[in-house]
Amino acid sequence: MTRHRFSGHGAEAGMRFSVITIFPEFFDSPLSCGILSKAREKGLVAFRFINPREYSTDKHHNVDDRPYGGGPGMVMAVDPLRRALDTLPSSARILVLSPKGRPLTQDLARDLAQEEELALVCGRYEGIDARLEQLCPMELVSVGDFVLNGGEAGALCLIEAVGRLIPDFMGKDESADEESFSSGLLEYPHYTRPEEYQGLKVPEVLSSGHHGRIAAWRREKSLEATLSLRPDILDRALLTGEDIRYLKGLERTRPGRNLHVALVHYPVENKSGQTVTTSLTNLDLHDIARVSCTYGLGGYYICTPVRDQQQLAHTLIGHWREGYGLKANPDRGVALARVKVVSLLGEAIADITERTGQRPRVVGTSAKAGTLTFAQVSAWLAGDPVLLVLGTGHGLHGSLLADADGTLRAIRFMDRYNHLSVRSAASIMVDRLLGDAG
Numbered sequence: 023m024t025r026h027r028f029s030g031h032g033a034e035a036g037m038r039f040s041v042i043t044i045f046p047e048f049f050d051s052p053l054s055c056g057i058l059s060k061a062r063e064k065g066l067v068a069f070r071f072i073n074p075r076e077y078s079t080d081k082h083h084n085v086d087d088r089p090y091g092g093g094p095g096m097v098m099a100v101d102p103l104r105r106a107l108d109t110l111p112s113s114a115r116i117l118v119l120s121p122k123g124r125p126l127t128q129d130l131a132r133d134l135a136q137e138e139e140l141a142l143v144c145g146r147y148e149g150i151d152a153r154l155e156q157l158c159p160m161e162l163v164s165v166g167d168f169v170l171n172g173g174e175a176g177a178l179c180l181i182e183a184v185g186r187l188i189p190d191f192m193g194k195d196e197s198a199d200e201e202s203f204s205s206g207l208l209e210y211p212h213y214t215r216p217e218e219y220q221g222l223k224v225p226e227v228l229s230s231g232h233h234g235r236i237a238a239w240r241r242e243k244s245l246e247a248t249l250s251l252r253p254d255i256l257d258r259a260l261l262t263g264e265d266i267r268y269l270k271g272l273e274r275t276r277p278g279r280n281l282h283v284a285l286v287h288y289p290v291e292n293k294s295g296q297t298v299t300t301s302l303t304n305l306d307l308h309d310i311a312r313v314s315c316t317y318g319l320g321g322y323y324i325c326t327p328v329r330d331q332q333q334l335a336h337t338l339i340g341h342w343r344e345g346y347g348l349k350a351n352p353d354r355g356v357a358l359a360r361v362k363v364v365s366l367l368g369e370a371i372a373d374i375t376e377r378t379g380q381r382p383r384v385v386g387t388s389a390k391a392g393t394l395t396f397a398q399v400s401a402w403l404a405g406d407p408v409l410l411v412l413g414t415g416h417g418l419h420g421s422l423l424a425d426a427d428g429t430l431r432a433i434r435f436m437d438r439y440n441h442l443s444v445r446s447a448a449s450i451m452v453d454r455l456l457g458d459a460g
C-alpha cells in the first residue's frame with residue numbers, strides 16, 4: 023500500500039485520509055477487503071501513511087523518549103510528529119486519537135464526512151508529548167472509555183464510521199440512513215432465510231409485503247430496543263407523538279422500585295450544631311411524594327417522633343386522599359398514598375426489610391460531606407434495596423451518617439454555594455440515580 027502518496031483513485035475526487043502512524047502495515051489488511059477496498063477502487067476514498075520515524079532527526083530514527091517526572095513507559099516525542107504534520111495541506115482537519123478526546127459518535131462521523139481531508143494521528147506508548155497540541159491545531163477523538171495499545175485501531179473505527187457516510191460508499195444510500203444511531207435510536211432486528219429455524223419463525227409482518235405495516239413494526243422494534251438497551255440515548259432521539267404514545271404503553275421494569283427515600287425531622291442539627299427536631303412542611307411532603315411517584319420509587323418515609331407532627335402529616339395526606347382534595351385533584355392523592363409516617367429512621371429500615379425481604383443499604387446525604395458516587399449507589403440499586411436518607415434543618419445528625427452504609431457525595435460538591443432545598447436535592451439525586459431518559 024502506498025505510504026506517502028495517496029493510494030486509490032480518490033486522490034483527487036473523493037475523501038482523503040492521511041494517517042500518521044509508526045505502524046502503517048497495521049492498515050494493510052483492513053483497507054484491502056470488503057466495502058473499504060471497493061470504495062478505494064471506485065475512487066471514493068484514498069489513503070496515505072506518514073511515518074513519523076522518517077521525520078526523526080535521531081540517527082536511530084527513534085520517535086520516543088523517557089517521560090519527564092519519571093514513571094513507566096515512553097512518550098512520543100514532539101519533533102518527528104510536528105515535522106510529519108508539516109507535510110499536510112492547510113485544509114486537512116487534524117484529529118488525534120486519544121482516550122481523553124471527544125467521543126466518536128454518529129453525529130461526529132456525519133460532521134467529519136463533510137471534509138475533504140482528514141489527518142489521523144495515532145499515538146503509541148504512554149501517549150504524545152503535550153506540546154504537539156499547543157503547536158498544531160488538532161482535535162482529540164476517543165473511540166471509548168478504555169485504553170488501547172495505540173491509536174491505529176481507533177483510527178480504523180473512525181475511517182469506517184466516516185467512510186460509510188460518503189455518498190455511494192454503501193451499496194444503496196439508504197443502508198446507512200436506517201442504521202442504529204442515525205435517527206437517534208437503535209436499529210430494528212433483521213431476518214433472512216430460512217423462514218423457520220429451530221422452531222423460531224420470522225415475524226409474519228415481514229412477509230406481508232405491506233410496506234406501511236413493515237415500517238411501523240420496524241419503528242416499534244427500534245423504540246423497544248432503545249428503551250430496554252440504551253434508554254440514555256432516548257432523550258436526544260427525535261420522536262414523533264406516535265413514538266411517545268407507543269413508548270408510554272410499553273411495560274418496562276421500573277428501575278426505581280429498589281430506591282426508597284426517608285425525610286428525617288429528628289435527629290437533625292441546627293445552625294449551631296445542636297440536635298433538634300424540625301417541623302414538617304407541606305411543600306416537602308407534596309413535592310418528594312410526587313418525585314417518588316413519578317420515578318416509581320419503592321416508598322417515601324417521613325420520620326418524626328412528635329405526635330402532633332405525625333397527626334398533621336396524616337391530616338394533610340387525608341385531605342388529598344379522602345377529602346375535598348381527592349375530588350379537586352385525584353392525581354395528588356395517588357402520589358401522597360406513597361407517604362408513610364414513622365417515628366424514627368429505624369422504623370423505615372424495618373418496614374423496607376419486611377416488605378422486600380432484604381435489609382436496605384442506607385445512604386446518608388449531606389451538603390458538606392460524602393464520598394459515595396451516584397454511579398456506586400446506582401450499581402447497588404441493580405440488586406439491593408437502597409434507602410436514601412435526606413435531612414432537614416442544617417442536616418442529618420452525625421450519628422445517622424455514621425450508621426449509614428455510606429454518604430452520597432454532595433450535589434455540586436466542587437462549588438462554593440450548594441445550598442439546595444431538600445425537595446430540590448431529592449429530585450436531583452433521584453434523577454441522577456435512576457436517570458433513564460424516561
Ligand SMILES: C[S@@+](CC[C@H](N)C(=O)[O-])C[C@H]1O[C@@H](n2cnc3c(N)ncnc32)[C@H](O)[C@@H]1O
Pocket residue numbers: 118119120121122143144145146147148149150163164165166167168169170171172173174176
Ligand atoms: C497506551 S495508550 C496511552 C494511554 C494514556 N497513557 C492514557 O492513560 O490516557 C497509547 C495511544 O493509544 C491511543 N488510544 C488508546 N486508547 C484510546 C481510545 N480509547 N480512543 C482513542 N485512542 C486511544 C492513543 O493514540 C494513545 O496515545
